[in-house]
Amino acid sequence: MARDIDDKKTKKALRKLRKAKSRAESEDGPGLTDWEKEFFEGVEERLETFGSAFNDPEKGNLDSALSARQTHIVREIDKKARKKNGGMKRSSFKPKLKSDSKTKTNNFSPRGRDINDDIETNINAPKMPPQPSSPTLYLASTHTEENKRATNDAPSTSETAKPLPFKVIQGGKAQS
Template structure:
């Protein structure tokens, strides 16, 4: 198997980012790292320092990268978590205002054609009912079937008797 060539700059960049994320999360007022996240950061940092890469399987990411695709994604999640809690409430309000301004667009989402025609006709949207018919409603029952059958007569009390049926085997 050919030896992997991992770019040193990518390794140092990944190390720097991991350390920065861990520091930002563990700062005062930060969210802190869970034990799993601490173990992840320590393990990946150790592998990066030792081998220059934190993964070996080529199916997990690009061979020239220092982190696998999943490791990079987890690092981004931890980074986002640490940035979000670090922001002060005043900047959150500004971010909310900016979000409202972005949502006020002259472009509206297009409605399906059926919804447009119903709205133009002034019909209120009602629950959909299938146009089906119960076939049992059309069938008229004869009087004999309509009346309930009489209850069977209970057998006479006593010992059962056996009889020979004529026309049987001879």
């Protein structure tokens, strides 16, 4: 199936190809490698013969004379020929200075709050009241009436009240 390529597109592709080749081969240009020379010769020959340099519809737009990859290669060679002082054209953004990047990393401060800032540390703060002593164990048989009255007569406030002792009752499965 033959493709119909517009003659204007073929001539435009040939003109771009020849300009990129002439810029690269000029005295100020970087020159062409062997692969680039073969690429230009092959593409130019196919454009003059068939009007298109590719046949596979997956490689590019069927209306264009060059495939997407061929167009990319021509652009890259043209860029290489146009560059000055051995470097690619830089963007308009300013480069970061090494001294600026060091000072920024050393002076890092987070945006959010630190939870430790809310804690008040007062050294002279009153200490927690001492914990009550552990209950004493005694045998229920040795518990006298005086001890019962002493625990019942104790004031009901929590400061002066002592915890009631545990009662151990003899008997059970251990003694048989």
